[in-house]
Each structure stands twice: as structure tokens, then as C-alpha cells.
Ligand SMILES: Nc1ncnc2c1ncn2[C@@H]1O[C@H](COP(=O)(O)OP(=O)(O)OP(=O)(O)O)[C@@H](O)[C@H]1O
């Protein structure tokens with residue numbers, strides 16, 4: 214559980230100390246007071262990534278050159294420092310108890326599940342968003358998964374470059390063999406873990422009236438499949454099969470939720486998914502992750518707000534809202550007030 218966080222020159226915060234309850238903490242403040250920024254900082258401590266910045270340098274406070282976020286998590290000190298670096302490229306330094314760590318060793322110390330209004334995109338938007346979601350969940354619990362994704366992505370770039378050179382320069386196809394093997398090995402691991410997650414999700418008991426499920430649309434990578442697409446791959450100069458082409462589809466009963474669901478049903482589908490994600494991480498690690506909720510109450514009807522309130526009591530939960538009347542049902546909780 215996260216106990217305290219210190220921000221310095223991060224987004225709109227010059228210097229800010231935050232204290233979190235083991236149970237529920239609410240962050241209350243008007244628009245643009247920095248509520249989402251605090252969740253972004255927590256998410257960064259959890260995954261090393263931002264859920265909203267396109268460029269990491271955006272997180273450094275205007276006119277400053279170093280942003281730092283320090284968190285104490287059950288006695289462990291996690292720190293992320295972002296600097297503008299030379300020639301404009303930001304640099305990120307990660308340490309655990311003062312010892313420098315690589316991304317794959319830093320991520321996973323602090324486990325979180327994040328839920329905000331943008332998560333509706335999981336149902337309605339492009340497959341890359343759903344793949345990113347799968348990677349975020351699985352990366353938190355499995356170092357080998359983090360390693361496989363890095364290695365797969367690097368291999369994919371190399372292989373695509375070679376496909377381009379086969380087409381343009383006529384270099385021999387045999388050069389692909391090494392990369393084929395690397396992608397098959399890492400790709401297998403990735404799809405196996407994604408499959409396991411989706412099976413878990415589909416078999417979890419649901420508190421919803423609707424019955425939601427996910428259908429894994431897996432792009433298998435194998436010697437045979439690469440052979441099958443070899444001509445097309447060269448003309449497209451890109452790798453056409455593998456987990457980078459995976460997707461999953463939301464179903465409500467027998468219907469595709471993205472085409473037939475109402476906005477409300479789609480939102481519930483995402484809530485169902487997030488609840489299952491919490492359970493999955495707990496099952497795999499025996500730790501219930503911290504739930505981060507960004508301004509979601511205004512989007513939910515009464516019944517589903519109750520579901521979220523019940524859910525919030527089951528683990529450490531950090532909730533932001535601009536509108537305090539949503540917090541009435543919570544009783545006494547730790548509260549952080551932000552000003553505009
Ligand atoms: N790098 C930065 N340096 C300084 N301020 C920044 C930086 N990046 C963003 N901001 C400021 O942070 C504020 C937005 O913070 P944030 O999105 O956390 O607000 P919020 O409280 O979640 O608001 P809302 O209720 O509208 O969602 C904006 O005023 C924005 O200008």
C-alpha cells in the first residue's frame with residue numbers, strides 16, 4: 214500500500230506532500246486543481262508510464278528541468294525522476310531504496326488498477342488501446358512478461374526493417390530466420406499470458422445483471438503462419454501476424470458491446486473488466502492492488518455508484534472528484550483538499 218508521496222516540480226505542483234489512508238482517500242478540488250495529475254504521479258510510480266502524457270517532458274513543471282515523485286510503499290522508497298536531458302530528450306531515472314533500477318525491475322512494486330472516463334475507449338476505440346491494457350495488467354504481475362514485450366517490440370522493429378530491405382534491396386530472406394525465432398518465442402509467451410487473463414476474466418463471477426465477456430481475437434505467430442504470409446509481408450514491408458495484431462471484443466450476452474451496447478452498458482462493461490482486473494492481480498500476487506478512480510461518479514447512475522462504493526472498501530482506494538456530494542456515502546475517510 215502506498216503511504217506517502219512527495220511531488221516536486223511535477224505538473225502544477227511545486228512541492229507537495231500527500232498522505233494516503235490504507236483504506237479510502239479522497240482528493241477533492243475544482244477543475245484544473247491537479248487531481249488527475251496526482252493519479253498520474255501514482256500511476257507513474259506503479260508502471261513507470263504516464264496514462265496521459267504524449268511526451269514525458271510534459272510532466273515537468275513549466276520552466277523547470279527536473280520533476281521528481283517519491284513514494285513510500287510499505288517501507289520501500291520508490292522514486293521517479295524526469296529531466297529534460299540534453300538535446301530535448303527527456304531522461305527518466307528510477308530508483309528503489311536509492312538503488313537505480315531498469316524499467317522491468319521497477320514496475321510491479323506498486324500494483325494499481327486505474328479507472329477513469331477515458332476507459333470507455335477500451336470498448337469503442339482501436340485495438341491498440343486494448344493491447345496496451347493487456348500489457349499494463351500483465352506487466353504488473355509478471356517480470357518475464359515485461360521482458361518478453363520489450364524483446365518482442367525490439368525484434369519486430371528489426372524484422373520490419375529487414376522486410377523493407379528485402380523488398381527494396383533484394384537482400385536474402387534467410388536474414389529473417391533469427392528474428393522469426395525471437396518473435397515466435399516471445400510472442401508465444403505473450404499470447405499465452407493474454408489468453409490466461411481473458412479466460413480468468415470470463416470465468417469470474419459477476420455482480421452485474423448483464424453478462425459480459427471478452428472474446429480473444431488472437432493473432433498466432435508460428436513458423437507456418439509466417440510462411441503463409443511471406444509474400445504479403447515483403448510487399449507490405451511489415452510483420453502481419455503476431456500479438457502486435459491481437460485484439461479482444463467485448464460481448465454483452467451474444468451481442469458485440471461496441472456495436473450494440475448503450476453508452477451506459479459500455480461503461481458497465483468497463484467497470485466489470487476493472488473489477489475482474491483487481492481480482493486477477495490479487496489472485497496472481499496475493500496482494501490486492503490499489504484502486505485509482507478518476508472522477509467517475511458523475512458518469513454512473515445510482516445503482517452503479519453503489520457498486521463502486523462497495524468496491525472501494527475492498528482495498529486501498531484513491532478517488533478524485535470535483536463534486537463532494539458524491540462522497541457522502543463513504544463516511545469518514547482521509548481527505549486531500551486542493552485549491553484552484
Ligand atoms: N507541466 C506542467 N506544469 C505546470 N502546470 C501544468 C503542467 N501540466 C499540466 N499543468 C496544469 O495542471 C492543471 C490540470 O491538472 P489536472 O488535470 O490534474 O486537473 P484536475 O483537478 O484533474 O481537473 P479536472 O477536474 O478538470 O479534471 C492545468 O491547469 C494544467 O495547466
Ligand SMILES: [Mg+2]
Pocket residue numbers: 248249250507508
Ligand atoms: Mg481531472
